[in-house]
Amino acid sequence: MxxxxxxxxxxxxxxxxxxxxxxxxxxxxxxxxxxxxxxxxxxxxxxxxxxxxxxxxxxxxxxxxxxxxxxxxxxxxxxxxxxxxxxxxxxxxxxxxxxxxxxxxxxxxxxxxxxxxxxxxxxLPGLPAHAPGPRPQRWLRALAVGHLREEKDPRTLWAAMRLLADRPDVKLDHLGRALDPALGTGAEALAQALPTTYRWLGDRPHAEVRRRLARAHVLVHPSRMEGGAHAVIEALRSGTPVLASRIDGNLGLLGRDWPAVFEPGDATGLAAWLRCLRDTPRLWAELAALAAQRGADFAxxxxxxxxxxxxxxxxxxxx
Missing domain, CATH: 3.40.50.2000 (Glycogen Phosphorylase B;)
Known part of the structure; x- marks a missing residue:
């Protein structure tokens, strides 16, 4: 010892x-x-x-x-x-x-x-598996997890939600403390502008984050730099698909061949993926099965x- x-x-x-x-x-x-x-x-x-x-x-x-x-x-x-x-x-x-x-x-x-x-x-971080929870049928429940700072690129997330203002069936909850006050102001402004589709819920206990991940249709992870994001791994361990920016820190967890990626800062590409997952249930099911398969690497x-x-x-x- x-x-x-x-x-x-x-x-x-x-x-x-x-x-x-x-x-x-x-x-x-x-x-x-x-x-x-x-x-x-x-x-x-x-x-x-x-x-x-x-x-x-x-x-x-x-x-x-x-x-x-x-x-x-x-x-x-x-x-x-x-x-x-x-x-x-x-x-x-x-x-x-x-x-x-x-x-x-x-x-x-x-x-x-x-x-x-x-x-x-x-x-590779090893995290407990969580059984998927109930997911709504009438809309796509997206989730973003990460304290608000430039590296997490919340502005791309917000721009994508503005592009989806005509889609009340795509809703996003955003979890994380505002480490940058200006980004906190931005989150509050968007929540007021899009009250039915975007909610900024601030910091949440880890156990609640895990429950929300297991009940989401998709984790949205638009970071510009990552070492090995726990939120991505926790999503996989819950069988929840991930929409991720194409950076090494994300692909180093998901795999180089992970299909659901968009270029860093590409709000249009992210919005297109969210529309597609809502409109194509079969595609979502295929990604969920792949997420569960990849999650085994993080036991x-x-x-x-x-x-x-x-x-x-x-x-x-x-x-």
Whole structure:
């Protein structure tokens, strides 16, 4: 049994993917190791045999302070992979320090510098399956899940709903806190303009999000950058189809051949997909069957095995 320090810049009050990953990993590793879960590690704090740090940039001070003779596992987020590691010196220093680089989608390592790809290990999040819930027959119930910030691209979602103003049988509920106040204002304005088809419901407890995902016809996920979105995986584990932007962070979960994709920022393409799913029940059924099939890749046992393997790899690393 080893002592592991697990650092995440987001704790429970953030209610985001980083916290969900950290909380779950602490539980999965806790049956074989002692896990100290904290927001940061500073020189003088108790140090485990291994540091697992989420987020190359935001956890950079913890990585830099960690004892030089002990290994580091760095878990890369979407903003790490698709922005920060190309421009931010502290994120780049975290990459150089880590013995193992974890990516949460199958295409994540493609964004690493070639010299570092041998250090990469894919760990797909593992989440419980949920049985699909009752879905309305008279309209398409779409759902969007994600705190309101530019990376999630809510404006494309809103533009698509404006294009569907003539379709009262396509309704969308939008879950997530307004991390950007201007985007919160935009969500409120659209909810007032389209009161019968668009609702912004704000932040919601995780259990409620899961229930809503299981009862939705489709998850709409228009992000411009993602590391491995829990909402996408939770939809698949509920047999709920996903309409996703064509970015590596989404295709690395759904598969390169996932049919229901649109280009980032393409509100017209997204609106066309929503119309098609409402008007073509057979297509929706085919996507739901494919979602259930792909969801099997995200079973908790798979994540547990991969996680314990990477810890063993890191603990045996030669520094």
């Amino acid at each position: 080893a002592s592991i320090t697990l650092v995440t810049p987001a704790l429970a009050d953030a209610n985001n993917g980083n916290w969900q990953t950290a909380r779950r990993w602490a539980q999965l590793l806790g049956d074989a190791h002692r896990v100290d879960l904290r927001a940061a590690w500073r020189a003088g704090d108790p140090a485990g045999a291994l540091l697992i740090a989420l987020h190359a940039r935001r956890s950079a001070p913890s990585v830099a302070a960690w004892p030089a003779d002990r290994p580091v596992v760095l878990v890369l987020t979407g903003t790490d992979l698709y922005r920060d590691i190309a421009t931010d010196a502290s994120a780049q220093a975290s990459l150089a320090r880590a013995q193992v680089l974890v990516v949460l989608n199958r295409l994540g390592a493609d964004s690493l510098p070639p010299a570092l790809r041998a250090r990469a290990q894919v760990v 908790p046992d798979h994540e547990r095995a991969a996680l314990h393997a990477l810890v063993a790899r890191a603990l045996s690393a030669t520094l």
